[in-house]
Amino acid sequence: MVIFAAMEYQLKKSLGQHFLTNESISQKIATALQQHAFTHLLEVGPGGGALTKYLLAIPNIEFRAVEIDTEKVAYLEKTYPDLKSRMIQTDVLAMEAPFNTPFTVIGNFPYNISSQILFKILEWKTQVPVVVGMFQKEVAQRIAAQPNSKTYGILSVLIQAFYSVEYLFDVEPSAFKPPPKVMSGVIRLVKKEQTANMHSEKYFLLLVKTAFNQRRKMLRNAVKNLFEATVLQDEIFNKRAEQLSVADFAILTFKMNIH
Numbered sequence: 001m002v003i004f005a006a007m008e009y010q011l012k013k014s015l016g017q018h019f020l021t022n023e024s025i026s027q028k029i030a031t032a033l034q035q036h037a038f039t040h041l042l043e044v045g046p047g048g049g050a051l052t053k054y055l056l057a058i059p060n061i062e063f064r065a066v067e068i069d070t071e072k073v074a075y076l077e078k079t080y081p082d083l084k085s086r087m088i089q090t091d092v093l094a095m096e097a098p099f100n101t102p103f104t105v106i107g108n109f110p111y112n113i114s115s116q117i118l119f120k121i122l123e124w125k126t127q128v129p130v131v132v133g134m135f136q137k138e139v140a141q142r143i144a145a146q147p148n149s150k151t152y153g154i155l156s157v158l159i160q161a162f163y164s165v166e167y168l169f170d171v172e173p174s175a176f177k178p179p180p181k182v183m184s185g186v187i188r189l190v191k192k193e194q195t196a197n198m199h200s201e202k203y204f205l206l207l208v209k210t211a212f213n214q215r216r217k218m219l220r221n222a223v224k225n226l227f228e229a230t231v232l233q234d235e236i237f238n239k240r241a242e243q244l245s246v247a248d249f250a251i252l253t254f255k256m257n258i259h
Helices: 023-033 052-056 070-079 111-123 137-144 154-160 201-213 246-255
Strands: 040-044 062-066 104-108 130-136 163-171 184-191
Touching: 023 052, 023 104, 023 130, 023 163, 023 184, 040 052, 052 062, 111 130, 111 137, 111 154, 130 137, 130 163, 137 154, 137 163, 137 184, 154 163, 154 201, 154 246, 201 246
Parallel strands: 040 062, 040 104, 104 130
Antiparallel strands: 130 184, 163 184
8 A cells, every 4th residue: 555645735625536545446447447448648636646656657658647736747647657748738628539549548536527528428428438437336336227226327328328327346445544324336338339218308308307407296297398299299208217227218209309
């Protein structure tokens, strides 16, 4: 286990910082990453560099790391001189794609913006075939959830529309400094070769968000403003949002009545 020099930088709660310090977990994540070939790699939120040092050792790839915290950038560039030309100091949620070619994304994602990072990856999905990330376990389970479960929701449907999700392993709080109050989980997303046919991503997003915003209601009542009354008589509208598959939502987009 590596304990980073306390005087080098300070942890910032406002940025949701919990830095991985367990070497075996870092190695396990790096191994999971390399099960799918890639030539370009972006690390989101390298923090203290626990994962970064293993990523820098991967041969024959173009590597970039995005970090918003000036203090961490200075620490990383001092500790890993090879990073100096590879750091992007900015907010990942506001940045453009770092490469013009397909690239893999990896990260111990800051828990307070992990869902937003996933929506950013969805913006980049035509360029991002694989994502390996660590999340709060509850969020990781939500991403991987299947229909007819309480954890199945907006994030599950939107991610699974475009990616296959594999829950890889749990990570104990003791693997971090400071230890978070929750368990963490590592998942892998792999872009689907064929995605569900839908009217448009805009319609799909609107339908899924509207349906789950009132998830306890029967679908007919939750989404009544998006369909003609005659369409709402279909039996599928007797269900609740959590009972619909990705394919069900995609099919319904063709029946929406939006002005």
